[in-house]
Amino acid sequence: MDKKIKMRAEGVNFFYGRTQALKNVDILIHANQVTALIGPSGCGKSTFIRLFNRMNELVPDTSLSGNIYLDDLEINSAQIDPVEIRKRVGMVFQKPNPFPKSIFDNISYGLRVNGVRDANSIEERVEASLKKAAIWDEVKNRLNDSALKLSGGQQQRLCIARCLAVDTEVILFDEPCASLDPISTAKIEELILELKKDYTIVIVTHNMQQAARVSDYTGFFLLGELIEFGKTQDIFTAPQDKRTEAYITGRFG
Amino acid sequence: MKEKLYKLIFMVLAFASLIFLLGIVFILFKESLPIFSKVNIGKFIFGRFWYPTYSPPEFGILPLILASAWVTFGAILVCVPLGVGSALYLNELAGPRQRAILKPLVELLASVPSVVFGFFGMVIVTPFLQKIFNLPTGLTAFNASLVLGVMATPTVCSIAEDALNYVPKSFREASFALGADRWQTLIQVVIPAAGSGISTAIILGMSRAIGETMTVLMVAGGAAVIPHTFLEPVRPMTAAIAAEMGEAPVGSSHYHALFAIALILFLVTFIFNIIAEIVSRRFRIKLGLSG
Numbered sequence: 001m002d003k004k005i006k007m008r009a010e011g012v013n014f015f016y017g018r019t020q021a022l023k024n025v026d027i028l029i030h031a032n033q034v035t036a037l038i039g040p041s042g043c044g045k046s047t048f049i050r051l052f053n054r055m056n057e058l059v060p061d062t063s064l065s066g067n068i069y070l071d072d073l074e075i076n077s078a079q080i081d082p083v084e085i086r087k088r089v090g091m092v093f094q095k096p097n098p099f100p101k102s103i104f105d106n107i108s109y110g111l112r113v114n115g116v117r118d119a120n121s122i123e124e125r126v127e128a129s130l131k132k133a134a135i136w137d138e139v140k141n142r143l144n145d146s147a148l149k150l151s152g153g154q155q156q157r158l159c160i161a162r163c164l165a166v167d168t169e170v171i172l173f174d175e176p177c178a179s180l181d182p183i184s185t186a187k188i189e190e191l192i193l194e195l196k197k198d199y200t201i202v203i204v205t206h207n208m209q210q211a212a213r214v215s216d217y218t219g220f221f222l223l224g225e226l227i228e229f230g231k232t233q234d235i236f237t238a239p240q241d242k243r244t245e246a247y248i249t250g251r252f253g
Numbered sequence: 254m255k256e257k258l259y260k261l262i263f264m265v266l267a268f269a270s271l272i273f274l275l276g277i278v279f280i281l282f283k284e285s286l287p288i289f290s291k292v293n294i295g296k297f298i299f300g301r302f303w304y305p306t307y308s309p310p311e312f313g314i315l316p317l318i319l320a321s322a323w324v325t326f327g328a329i330l331v332c333v334p335l336g337v338g339s340a341l342y343l344n345e346l347a348g349p350r351q352r353a354i355l356k357p358l359v360e361l362l363a364s365v366p367s368v369v370f371g372f373f374g375m376v377i378v379t380p381f382l383q384k385i386f387n388l389p390t391g392l393t394a395f396n397a398s399l400v401l402g403v404m405a406t407p408t409v410c411s412i413a414e415d416a417l418n419y420v421p422k423s424f425r426e427a428s429f430a431l432g433a434d435r436w437q438t439l440i441q442v443v444i445p446a447a448g449s450g451i452s453t454a455i456i457l458g459m460s461r462a463i464g465e466t467m468t469v470l471m472v473a474g475g476a477a478v479i480p481h482t483f484l485e486p487v488r489p490m491t492a493a494i495a496a497e498m499g500e501a502p503v504g505s506s507h508y509h510a511l512f513a514i515a516l517i518l519f520l521v522t523f524i525f526n527i528i529a530e531i532v533s534r535r536f537r538i539k540l541g542l543s544g
Contacts, residue, residue, distance in 0.1 A: 055430065058425075083434050084432070086430055086432040087431075087432035090430065097421070097427045099428075100424075100539050109431065159427070
């Protein structure tokens with residue numbers, strides 16, 4: 001395990017009101033690797049991933065203890081602007097959520113809010129990120145069409161392109177294929193494997209085959225606890241914890 | 254058998270409003286057409302003098318149309334910033350508790366009878382304007398604009414707030430996740446997404462202002478003369494109908510002319526409402542809600 005650590009969580013507890021959603025979670029996210037978080041619905045995996053870009057702050061009446069680091073930066077410390085964190089840690093959501101704008105503007109939006117003004121460089125970066133997200137060939141002739149006219153799978157790749165445009169370092173995927181058909185899912189998975197060369201990837205999924213296919217590390221969550229974490233291969237072939245074994249062999253879920 | 258009867262009863266009830274609407278339209282046309290055999294329609298609409306009781310009478314309603322236009326325009330200047338501004342505050346900035354108190358209060362403003370608004374306009378706004386601008390009378394287009402604007406504010410606020418509420422949370426999340434701040438998200442994502450919903454709110458606010466009668470009757474001043482500034486008394490179309498219907502002999506030209514004004518007013522608000530409906534349908538489609 002000589003790989004660089006990109007993000008890490010130490011002793012994370014999280015509450016919605018008085019309900020504890022996460023209990024003392026520690027995890028290491030390796031750079032340029034895909035880390036999958038699996039577990040049954042309501043186990044806290046989505047809540048957990050949303051702590052990496054401080055999205056849970058948008059939910060009223062929540063509280064957090066413990067530390068989360070991006071490189072060596074404690075992302076929740078008082079001097080840190082969440083906006084800065086979100087520029088470095090991008091997110092792709094469960095349901096594709098392009099803006100009701102043109103395909104081009106969906107990508108350029110992130111650039112403009114991050115202070116890129118030059119029209120030429122915006123155009124270049126829009127094209128580059130659409131290419132990286134493997135959707136350029138499908139949309140290059142219709143960049144001014146509404147993004148909502150795209151299919152669900154295309155919309156999701158557009159949302160990935162949107163993240164890539166802002167020079168993100170980490171991409172969080174929150175069940176990105178939950179609403180997609182198998183072919184679109186395969187395309188997204190292929191893309192994830194391609195993207196890990198340049199980005200660190202965390203993916204929440206309730207699909208164990210997906211975790212097995214795309215990830216290098218897997219963490220298993222149950223009732224707000226991280227039960228087991230390790231190399232995907234080990235988790236799926238030789239789980240240490242009985243509960244992990246029961247889950248991955250399909251005894252509950 | 255019994256079921257059929259119930260079905261019939263409810264069907265009649267359901268069609269009743271349609272029947273009323275058709276009846277009203279029919280009467281409006283029937284009662285207003287006679288005037289156009291005396292005055293041609295262009296002269297009626299663009300005539301500059303409204304002297305219905307002179308002999309010979311003059312039936313030009315341009316002063317009334319312009320009065321309605323001025324007053325409605327002025328009301329828009331008041332109710333759009335107030336209504337849209339408060340909708341933005343309620344939806345984006347107020348906490349849930351504050352919102353739970355404020356929104357019903359704004360809507361309560363809509364339940365104040367218009368005669369009460371008119372009363373306030375007369376006893377509070379009128380002397381105030383008279384003093385500030387040193388006018389012969391405080392009953393002016395400006396006064397009517399202010400009062401109508403406040404009256405239309407709850408309509409605008411309530412519908413605009415609904416429009417903002419319809420903007421899916423996922424748009425905001427996507428924007429925040431890209432590193433946009435609250436202000437950028439509001440201006441560049443939320444407001445454009447809610448744009449046509451907000452336009453609907455404004456159009457319905459206009460429609461409310463142009464059709465309002467009691468208030469303008471009380472505070473607009475009543476002079477049927479083409480207005481040159483906001484600080485002159487005016488007589489909007491609704492006020493003319495309300496004030497003159499009682500004194501116009503049934504079947505006289507004056508009587509038919511008033512019906513013709515009502516017909517024009519009806520067509521204008523009808524068009525406003527259709528535009529609002531089209532815009533709001535487009536809005537729902539744009540946001541991926543049902544058509």
